[in-house]
Amino acid sequence: MTATVDAGTRRVTTAKAISEGIAQEMRSNPDVFVMGEDVGPYGGIFGSTGGLYEEFGSTRIIDTPISETGFIGAGIGAAVEGLRPVVELMFVDFFGVCFDQIYNHMAKIHYESGGNVKVPMVLMTAVGGGYSDAAQHSQCLWATFAHMPGMKIVVPSNPYDAKGLMISAIRDDNPVVFMFHKGVMGLPWMAKNPRSIGPVPEEEYTVPIGKAAIAHEGSDVTVVSLSISVQHCLDVAEELEGTTSVEVIDLRSVVPLDREAILASVAKTGRLVIVDEDYKSFGLSGEIVATIADKDPSMLKKPVERVCYPDVPVPYARVLEYEALPTRDKIKDAIAKVTA
Amino acid sequence: MVDNDTRVDFYRQMVRIRAYEAALQANYHADKTPQWDIGAGLIPGEMHLAAGQEPVAVGLCANLEKDDAITGPHRPHHLALAKGVDINKMTAEIYGRDTGLCHGKGGHMHLFDPEQHFSCSGIIAEGMPVAVGQALAFSRKGTDNVAVAVAGEGAANQGAFHEALNLASMWKLPVIFIIEDNDWAISVARDSATPIKDGSLRGTAYGMPSQRVEGNDVEMIYEACKTAVDRARAGGGPTLLEIHTVRMWGHFEGDAQAYRGDELAEANERDPIPAYEKRLISAGLLTDDQAAQIKAEAEAEVQAAIDFATSSPEPKPSDAYLHVFA
Amino acid sequence: MSETITFPEMSNDPDAEGVVATWFANTGEPVKAGQVIAEVMVDKVSVDVEAPIDGTITCLIEEEGTAKQGQEIARID
Numbered sequence: 068m069t070a071t072v073d074a075g076t077r078r079v080t081t082a083k084a085i086s087e088g089i090a091q092e093m094r095s096n097p098d099v100f101v102m103g104e105d106v107g108p109y110g111g112i113f114g115s116t117g118g119l120y121e122e123f124g125s126t127r128i129i130d131t132p133i134s135e136t137g138f139i140g141a142g143i144g145a146a147v148e149g150l151r152p153v154v155e156l157m158f159v160d161f162f163g164v165c166f167d168q169i170y171n172h173m174a175k176i177h178y179e180s181g182g183n184v185k186v187p188m189v190l191m192t193a194v195g196g197g198y199s200d201a202a203q204h205s206q207c208l209w210a211t212f213a214h215m216p217g218m219k220i221v222v223p224s225n226p227y228d229a230k231g232l233m234i235s236a237i238r239d240d241n242p243v244v245f246m247f248h249k250g251v252m253g254l255p256w257m258a259k260n261p262r263s264i265g266p267v268p269e270e271e272y273t274v275p276i277g278k279a280a281i282a283h284e285g286s287d288v289t290v291v292s293l294s295i296s297v298q299h300c301l302d303v304a305e306e307l308e309g310t311t312s313v314e315v316i317d318l319r320s321v322v323p324l325d326r327e328a329i330l331a332s333v334a335k336t337g338r339l340v341i342v343d344e345d346y347k348s349f350g351l352s353g354e355i356v357a358t359i360a361d362k363d364p365s366m367l368k369k370p371v372e373r374v375c376y377p378d379v380p381v382p383y384a385r386v387l388e389y390e391a392l393p394t395r396d397k398i399k400d401a402i403a404k405v406t407a
Numbered sequence: 408m409v410d411n412d413t414r415v416d417f418y419r420q421m422v423r424i425r426a427y428e429a430a431l432q433a434n435y436h437a438d439k440t441p442q443w444d445i446g447a448g449l450i451p452g453e454m455h456l457a458a459g460q461e462p463v464a465v466g467l468c469a470n471l472e473k474d475d476a477i478t479g480p481h482r483p484h485h486l487a488l489a490k491g492v493d494i495n496k497m498t499a500e501i502y503g504r505d506t507g508l509c510h511g512k513g514g515h516m517h518l519f520d521p522e523q524h525f526s527c528s529g530i531i532a533e534g535m536p537v538a539v540g541q542a543l544a545f546s547r548k549g550t551d552n553v554a555v556a557v558a559g560e561g562a563a564n565q566g567a568f569h570e571a572l573n574l575a576s577m578w579k580l581p582v583i584f585i586i587e588d589n590d591w592a593i594s595v596a597r598d599s600a601t602p603i604k605d606g607s608l609r610g611t612a613y614g615m616p617s618q619r620v621e622g623n624d625v626e627m628i629y630e631a632c633k634t635a636v637d638r639a640r641a642g643g644g645p646t647l648l649e650i651h652t653v654r655m656w657g658h659f660e661g662d663a664q665a666y667r668g669d670e671l672a673e674a675n676e677r678d679p680i681p682a683y684e685k686r687l688i689s690a691g692l693l694t695d696d697q698a699a700q701i702k703a704e705a706e707a708e709v710q711a712a713i714d715f716a717t718s719s720p721e722p723k724p725s726d727a728y729l730h731v732f733a
Numbered sequence: 734m735s736e737t738i739t740f741p742e743m744s745n746d747p748d749a750e751g752v753v754a755t756w757f758a759n760t761g762e763p764v765k766a767g768q769v770i771a772e773v774m775v776d777k778v779s780v781d782v783e784a785p786i787d788g789t790i791t792c793l794i795e796e797e798g799t800a801k802q803g804q805e806i807a808r809i810d
Binding site for chain 1: 476478507508509510511512513517519521524526528530533535536537538539540541542543544545547548554566567570571573574577729730731732733
Binding site: 075077078079080253254255256259264 | 752754755757758763768769772773774777779
């Protein structure tokens with residue numbers, strides 16, 4: 068169920084919205100528990116589990132040793148036996164040390180067992196860059212995960228969606244990878260876009276997995292995006308109001324991908340810009356273009372503009388990193404190009 | 408000490424498993440056309456049989472209940488059968504039929520029987536963290552069920568083994584780690600891969616009781632597993648058991664095993680079933696006729712399972728798209 | 734009735750500089766007693782600041798602006 072946001076709704080950070088979603092599910096379902104590195108008293112290094120240890124203690128909020136294969140596998144085993152673990156992979160970039168458990172086990176057990184065994188687990192992880200954390204700590208990688216069948220992937224861009232998607236993810240009987248961009252968390256120690264703080268209803272509510280949202284309605288151009296890039300796209304859309312009517316689609320989920328929403332918008336505008344902080348080639352932006360090409364390429368009045376992270380590892384120096392990131396200026400240029 | 412009825416039952420179970428593996432071996436090769444084509448025949452793909460390792464499965468599973476869990480390796484049949492997985496559904500799965508445990512989705516290396524809490528995986532050592540998780544669930548639910556992770560001596564060199572042992576020990580979980588040391592990781596001898604002779608040292612290193620069991624003797628294995636299982640059920644935490652067994656056949660069916668040299672023949676002389684049969688006959692618990700009867704019954708049961716499988720329908724091609732998500 | 738809210742004492746060093754990292758309510762908005770109105774941080778440690786009474790808030794420090802411990806950061810009328 069959705070929940071109404073009115074003028075009086077209190078505003079919180081995305082980080083707080085996530086931990087609140089987890090807390091509410093933990094209060095109503097004793098099978099939910101959390102495991103990960105520094106998720107206990109520390110509250111998660113990006114704040115995803117803030118306050119949970121104080122409320123639920125060490126039996127339900129478990130600090131693990133540095134053993135991703137071990138504790139992600141343990142999450143799978145617990146889920147297979149009917150519990151509902153929320154397991155945190157501290158940085159998505161660390162998937163290399165534990166991806167077998169993720170893509171060969173978590174994602175495949177339901178299929179391999181012919182539907183007889185479920186894995187109702189949430190794997191949450193921090194993604195993204197823009198604060199000089201360099202090549203091994205700044206990646207998005209949703210396309211890498213999306214490419215492997217068997218796991219849902221959700222990517223909130225704002226606090227309201229973050230809480231609703233977390234609750235949906237915990238209630239889903241499938242493995243759901245919950246990818247939160249560090250830059251949308253509203254952390255006090257990282258520069259933030261004001262959109263990382265927002266109204267979040269106090270009661271429980273869900274946001275459907277697999278459904279995009281029209282974050283800003285428009286008619287001249289469709290801009291499809293996700294995660295922190297949605298915030299940049301909205302800034303640009305608001306700036307261009309009066310000049311260009313920009314429709315911003317916030318995907319919210321990568322798997323399932325809401326192809327219908329993308330097609331409906333492009334059918335309306337005929338012009339498509341994709342803004343994606345993950346690597347450009349062999350990934351999500353290409354999949355979105357394929358969605359159009361598979362259906363009806365004549366929908367497009369102009370070629371597609373892809374504003375993505377280039378196919379280079381993330382550099383450390385700010386001037387280098389920002390040369391590569393899909394920034395507001397690049398989004399504006401892309402919109403100008405397709406609407407010229 | 409094991410009572411006499413149980414000893415005969417151990418023998419019966421081992422004979423049953425051997426009959427199964429032998430039948431699969433024969434059938435696996437029988438209809439491959441061309442003979443070298445791994446993808447051909449009614450049982451396509453890889454096949455890893457456990458002849459020689461029956462004592463481990465039987466000695467272990469005699470201590471387990473239905474609700475205890477096992478995660479097994481790519482060589483799982485002996486464990487599945489000893490655990491109580493339905494032989495018909497298991498065989499149908501190996502034959503890729505819709506009536507199989509997994510509707511043909513998993514095959515021989517991915518047998519899932521949730522009623523028996525049995526699963527196996529083709530990725531070396533990766534079932535070990537999952538067993539830790541099952542033990543975590545049992546512990547949280549307050550049952551006295553245990554989880555068992557079975558892997559080979561080669562798996563003990565994989566990161567997942569070490570992480571799993573450390574976690575199990577740190578959290579004092581009711582999980583038993585069984586390393587089946589059959590001397591070979593495909594073609595690599597144990598001594599070429601593992602610098603310590605006694606792998607139970609690794610359990611000690613992670614703070615858990617640990618034992619290496621020599622002899623491939625079903626009764627000794629039963630006793631060692633009993634101690635470990637009782638300990639886990641009582642809240643005493645994990646145990647590592649390294650059990651020396653024998654891989655009588657190839658790593659996979661089709662493995663020429665040139666790398667084994669003379670050791671292959673010697674290994675087959677260590678067949679545990681004739682040895683146990685001889686002991687039981689000497690002890691007056693079994694006659695030659697009874698042994699023959701047990702063998703015939705086993706072969707009949709196995710054949711019935713194969714008949715069930717081969718007469719079962721294949722899944723519909725469009726079923727390939729099912730079960731990605733619940 | 735009016736109350737001022739000061740930057741909490743969070744560090745042993747009285748001169749330590751803090752930052753008002755995030756305002757959850759903006760000047761002119763109504764707030765309730767107990768509502769979290771800001772997140773402040775000193776030396777990488779952050780805490781939530783709650784409104785002590787119901788009323789209308791006036792924010793005295795800009796978001797991401799610095800303040801000393803004990804400094805007035807907001808007023809509720």
